[in-house]
Amino acid sequence: MDSAVEEVEILLVEDNPTDAELCIRALKKNNLANKLVWVKDGAEALDFIFATGTFVRRPVGSGPKVILLDLHLPKVSGMEVLRRVKSDEHTRTIPVVVLTSSKEDRDVAESYQLGVNSYISKPVEFDEFAKTVSELGLYWLLVNHPPVLPK
Amino acid sequence: MSDWHSIPRSNKGAWLILLVGLLATGYFGYSVKSDIDLVVQRQFASDCDAIQLKIEGRLQAHKQVLLGGAALFDASDSVDRNEWHAYSERVEIDQHFNGIQGLGFSLLIPKHRLAQHTSEIRRQGFPKYTVSPAGERDVYSSIIYLEPFKDRNLRAFGYDMYSEPVRRAAMEQARDKNIVSLSGKVMLVQETGKDVQAGTLMYVPVYRKATPVRTVEQRRAALYGWVYSPFRMADLLHDVLKGRDASERSYLRLQVYDGLNTNPDNLLYGSTGNRKGAPSIAVLATLERHLDFNGKKWNIHFDLLQGSVSGIDYSKAWMILVGGASLSILSFFLMLSYLNTRRNAALIADELIAESRKASQYARSLIEASLDPLVTISAEGKITDVNRATEKVTGRSRSELIATDFSDYFTDPDKAREGYREVFAKGSVTDYPLAIRHWDGHITEVLYNASVYHDESGDVVGVFAAARDVTERSKAEAALRKNEHFLDSLIEHLPNMLFVKDAKDLKFVRFNKAGEALLGYTRDELLGKSDYDFFPGDQADFFISKDREIIARREMLDIADEPISTKFLGQRYLHTRKIPVFADDGSPLYLLGISEDITERKKADEQLRRSEHGLAEAQRIARLGNWELDLVNNTLTWSDEIYRIFEIDPEQFGASYQAFLDTIHPDDREMVNSAYADSVKNRKPYDIVHRLLMKDGRVKYVNEKCETYFGEDGNPLRSVGTVHDITAQKVAEIALTALKDDLENRVRARTTELEAANKELEAFSYSVSHDLRTPLRAIDGFSHILLEDYAGKLDGEGKRLLNVVRDNTSRMGQLIDDILKFSRAGRLELTFSEIDMESMAREVCEELRPTDGHELQVEIGHLPPAMGDRAMMRQVFVNLLSNAIKFSRAKEGARIEMGSSAGENETVYFVKDNGAGFDMQYSDKLFGVFQRLHSVTEFDGTGIGLAIVKRIVTRHGGRVWAEGKVNEGATVYFSLPSKEKDHG
Known part of the structure; x- marks a missing residue:
């Protein structure tokens, strides 16, 4: 993992390994998964983002360029992760895309209230799923122009 | 009377003596009476003079008193009320001179001084003082002092005598001539209406001091006022006459007139004497005297009335008349007696000889012995003989009666003569009623039996008549008739039916008016008939059996209630008493019945009973009892239902407030007691619910209401209330x-x-x-x-x-x-807002329109706006339109139509397609979850779309239904409440 620390572009927060695999595969098809870190729960996600716990040696403020966040997570929920990210001035500018099976209006509304940058519900069909994931990867990594973060 | 020639010659001497004696007596009597009359006339004149002098003396005495009063004014600077009172006390007017009403002073008041004068007197302690009568006059006078100042005299205080013409004339005369003057006839202001008498007033002028009074003008200018006295004439003159004794006064009538003539209007005083009806008594003598008091003339008129027993003594004249006449008559009878005796002696001798020849002494004595009046009358109608009974009944002697006409002694002579003729015609009469008049007027009613009698040769000589006195009998008969009439009238007017039956055959013999009215038959119809002729058999049987029973038992029977059928009044009920009547020998004579019609009373009783029963039943059914507390007599009454509610046996316990309190649940007792007490105290009805505790521990609830009535004095009289279980x-x-x-x-x-x-x-x-x-x-x-x-x-x-x-x-x-x-x-919760249904339908339609080039015609008609949840309603359109598209896709010329229609309280929207349609028998399955009418291979879908539509529409208060036909299309309808009605 250490090798990946320097240039993480995508932080994938997903507890379901099959979903994670499908997601990574879709990104790989477009060569977007080279600098991807996958964490399996909210607590690990927060450690990574705020350079605590196992990621304590990671320099704070060095990405990722985008966080793909599932909401239904063990330990710390996705919503809590989102809230923490968007309420800290150092992490607030990191784009967060919620990628979840839930189509509940309640979840959508709450996410946007907390400052999510995009909300995408995962289609059941793989073709569509693959297409969606690759599009959003392309968008956030290549099309979107993020602000320069002070070190 | 008989004339001179009819007197027997032998008696003429006696009559001559009588005539001469009476003439002499008359002459002497008359001359003595004339002497007596002359004496009486003189006495009368002297009495009149005495009375006149007494009147004049009385007037002079009053004059002196008045002059004394005037002198009091002359002698002092001013005379105040107290001084005047002292003066009058001194002369003691009310004790010494009866008839003088008072001693007063009338002040002259010029017009301009009137107001000042009035206020002066008022200041003296008479706040109500005014000069009366009111009105504008140039000069006033006012009686300011009048003693004694009490009673009637108070009425004269302030009176202006100068305003009244009669008084004014006298006042002016006194003023102008400076003399004591007497007024004409007046009605004094002191008169109260009782025992009104004529009055007169005496005035003395009072002039202001140190003012000349020689001429009339000077006197008029100097006048200050008048001292005066009012007199009530009757009181004055009664006093004058008081000295004469009562009998003397009663035969002397005194009248005093104002002025010289005797016009009744001017009558000041008239004594009527003491005897009743005095005016009609003859006047024996009249005298008039004139009285002059300083120019005022009175005419005093005296009458001497008849009957002056003590006034005229005619006894001497009467003595002469009576004595003389007695002597004459005595001489006359002595002479007559002498002559008669001589003549009678001869007659008796003749009669004795004749009688011995005629009837025997025996027969005569028999006739005389008869107590009935007997008389024989000649053929000419003259009485020929009578017995002593006849003398007694006529009051006349036999000798007086014989040879006189017999009919003269009856009250009705014509009838007597008629009877006499009848005897001659028939030979005899019997019981012929006549009335004999006694000389003193007394009447005896008799019945005559008479027959003719014959002489020896058989010729009719006369009539022999015997009378029987029936006065007592006819009186008794009249009394009996009167009594009978009284009883008849009683029976007839008895308000109850009265009937009498013959005891033998029980037929009616008597009926009264009330009986006729009740039965409806007249007594002519009833009498002689029996009960069977008028009443139904069973009724008649009953009446008759009772009658028999009573006669047999010989005592009265009281039948309290028996029905009877009447002609006009229908069935009536009677209370009858039947009484048997027996003859002296004990045999039954009659049956008396008295019946009272009690039908109305019975009806009223029945009605009352029914109404009471109804009330009790109503109370029992409603479980509502009532009570009444008489607070005056402290008695409490409960209706039956109250006893039932309280479960108290009325046989054992009477109604009492304590019994009521004992029945109340102990926890509620205080509340109930104070509710009643407060209700009486505050005069407000109460309405409470409380519990009763029964002996076995059951609890009852009652609603109790009560009102109390109060008397006019505010005390409670009675409380009435209800207890409702x-x-x-x-x-x-x-x-x-x-x-x-x-x-x-x-x-x-x-x-x-x-x-x-x-x-x-x-x-x-x-x-x-x-x-x-x-x-x-x-x-x-x-x-x-x-x-x-x-x-x-x-x-x-x-x-x-x-x-x-x-x-x-x-x-x-x-x-x-x-x-x-x-x-x-x-x-989800619905959020209502107004939805433009038409544009929403168009939007959804555009979204769903197939992009694969499939031909589809969509027509959207008018869709009225509705209130609803926008997202949900959109889902409805999405589901319905996608269904329509789905099922019509396979069809050539697929067509979808949307539209609406307005219902009563709702708007109905529809989506119609011409696609696969459905079989109507499954229409009820269309809206169920997972219900599909087509296979998945035919048309994809989960079978939830219409279930969602139904759920949404139902939640909006609408309905969903569908119509369709296989292969011809389907129409889905949904309704929404009209906008105004709901959420509007």
Whole structure:
């Protein structure tokens, strides 16, 4: 993992390994998964983002360029992760895309209230799923122009 | 009377003596009476003079008193009320001179001084003083002092005598001539209306001091006022006459006139004497005297009345008359007696000889012995003989009667003569009624039996008549008739029916008016008939059997209530008393019956009984009792129902307030007691509910109401109230309350459960949406990867099988989505706003329009706006339109139509297609969850779309239904409440 620390572009927060695999595969098809870190729960996600716990040696403020966040997570929920990210001035500018099976209006509304940058519900069909994931990867990594973060 | 020639010659000497004696007596009597009359005339004149002098003397005495009063004014600077009072006290007017009404002073008041004068007198302590009569005059006078100042005299205080012409004339005369003057006839102001008498007033002028009074003008200028006295004439003159003794006064009538003539208007005083009807008594002598008092003339008129026993003594004249006449008559009778005796002696001698020849002494004595008056009458109608009874009944002697006409002695002589003729005609009469008049006027009623009698040769000589005195008998008969009439009248007017039956055959012999009116038959119809002629058999049997029973038992029977059929009044009820009447020998004579018609009373009793029964029944059914407390007599009465409610045996316990209190539940006693006490105290009715505690521990609830009535003095008279047993209602009410509480608890519990279930359902839905999709995605994803990465290793069948897996995954995903939508449609809260249905339909239509170039014609008609949840309503349109598109896709010339129609309280929208349609027999399945009418291969879909539509429309308060036909299309309708009616 250490090798990946320097240039993480995508932080994938997903507890379901099959979903994670499908997601990574879709990104790989477009060569977007080279600098991807996958964490399996909210607590690990927060450690990574705020350079605590196992990621304590990671320099704070060095990405990722985008966080793909599932909401239904063990330990710390996705919503809590989102809230923490968007309420800290150092992490607030990191784009967060919620990628979840839930189509509940309640979840959508709450996410946007907390400052999510995009909300995408995962289609059941793989073709569509693959297409969606690759599009959003392309968008956030290549099309979107993020602000320069002070070190 | 008989004349001179009819007197027997032998008696003429006696008559001559009588005539001469009487003439001499008359002459001497008359001359003595003339002497007496002369003496009486003189006495009368002297009496008159004495009375006149007394009147004049009295006037002079009053004059002196008045002059004394005037002198008092002359002698002092001013005379005040007290000084005047002192003067009058001194002369003691009210004691010495009866008739003088008072001694007064009248002040002259010029017009301009009137106001000042009035206020001066008022200041002296007479706040109400005014000069009367009121009105404008140039000069006033006012009686300012008048003693004694009390009683009638107070009425004269302030009176202006100068305003009245008669008084004024006298006042002016006194003023101008400076003399004591006497007024004409007046009515004094002191008169009260009782014992009104004529009055007169005497005036003396008072001039201001040191003012000349020689001429009339000077006197007029100097006048200050008048001292005066009012007199009531009758009182004055009664006093004058007081000295004469009563009998003397009663025969002397005194009249005093104002002026010289005797016009009744001017009569000042008239004594009528003491005898009743005096005016009609003859006047024996009259005298007039004139009285002059300083120019005022009175005419005093005296009458001497008849009957002056003590006034005229004629006894001497009478003595001469009576004595002389007696002597004459005595001489006359002595002479007559002498002559008669001589003549009678001769007659008796003759008669004795004749009688011995005629009837025997024996016969005569028999006739004389008869107590009935007997008389013989000659053929000419002259009485020839009578017996002593006849003398007695006529009051005349035999000798007086004989040879006189017999008819003269009857009250009705014509009738007597008629009877006499009848005797001659028939030879005899019997019981011929006549009335004999005694000389003193007394009448004797008699019945005559008479027959003719014959002489020896058989010729009719005369009539022999014998009378029988029937006066007593006819009096008794009259009394009897009167008594009978009284009894008849009593019976006739008795208000109850009275009848009498003959005891033998029980036929009616008597009926009164009330009986006729009751039965409806006249007594002519009734009398002589029996009960069987008028009444139904059984009734008549009853009456007759009772009659027989009474006669047999010989005592009265009281039949309290018997029915009887009447002609006009229908069935009546009688209270009858039947009484048997027996003859002296004990045999039954009559049956007397008295019947009172008690029909109305019976009806009233029956009605009252029924009404009381009805009330008691009503109370029993309603369980409502009433009571009344008489607070005056402290008696309490309860209706039967109260005893039942309180469960008190009326046989054992009477109504009492204590019994009532004892029945009340101990916890409520205080409340009930004070409710009643407060009600009486505040005069307000009360209406309370309280408990009763029965002996066996049961509790009853009663509603008690009470009002109290008060007397005019504010004291309570009686309280009336009701007690209503409401135990059943109360128990039901309590049960209902308990039930309600229980229900509420259960509802609360269920609500909690439901809320929990709802939460679970929500969690479940969330889990479905999130967790069920993930494995599906894995299945689909890894199948795909298999096809992609291992395509070379799979044959055609392997690839097909993997694609079947992927198709089903996709359908499963769709199913999950629809279930979530359905769940959400029922779960989410509605947010109402106005929806433009038409434009919403167009938007949805554009979204769903197939892009594969399939031809589809869509027509959207007018869709009125509605109130609803925008997102939900959109879902309705989406589902309906996508269904329509789906089912008509296969059709050539597919056509979809949308429109609406207005119902009563709702708007009906519809979506119609010409697609596959459906069989109407399954129409009820259309809106169920997972209900499909087509196979999945025919038309894809989960079968939830219409269920969602139904749920949404129902939640909006509308309805959903569908019509269709296989292969011809379907129409789905949904209604929404009209905008105004709902949420408007």
